[in-house]
Amino acid sequence: AVVSTQSTGLASESKLLTEMKDRYLRALADGENVRNRAKRELEDSKVYSIQSFAKDLLPVSDVLEKALESVKEEDRQGNATLSNLHEGVTLTYNQLHQVFKRHNLIKIEPIDEEFDPIYHEAMFQVPDPEKTPGTIFSVIQSGYILQSRSIRPAKVGVVKET
DSSP: HHHHHHHHHHHHHHHHHHHHHHHHHHHHHHHHHHHHHHHHHHHHHHHHHHHHHHHHHHHHHHHHHHHHHSSSSHHHOOOOOHHHHHHHHHHHHHHHHHHHHHEEEEEEEOTTOOOTTTTTTEEEEEEEETTTTTTTEEEEEEEEETEEEEEOEEEEEEEEEE
């Protein structure tokens, strides 16, 4: 009877030990998951911390681009002041885009690409039997991607089915 009581007590102690070990392992796993999640969130916050600032600079890039497009080559050839001004704006635009590139802010010009609502915003559709429906044929405003995340979709014209 004593042996039976001891083996019953030993079995319950063994079961309790197994349960406690399981709880301990689960607590360790939970702690590791919390650490991994916090590390991932910290890395994401470092990568995307410039997103708001980058978004604010996009209109500056657009204005510089429009300024460069508005001055024709023939107008610059006869006017040294205009030519120097154009050169300065070009250098500023190029410098800004070098900074964008250094921070993985990529300009997208999706001509002849398949329309993707994550990276593109359709402004209008035009039938064109020469092109595949759903293909982008016109870019009204360039889009930008920061670390593979779209921070401004490109505004585009898309080919529709005829």
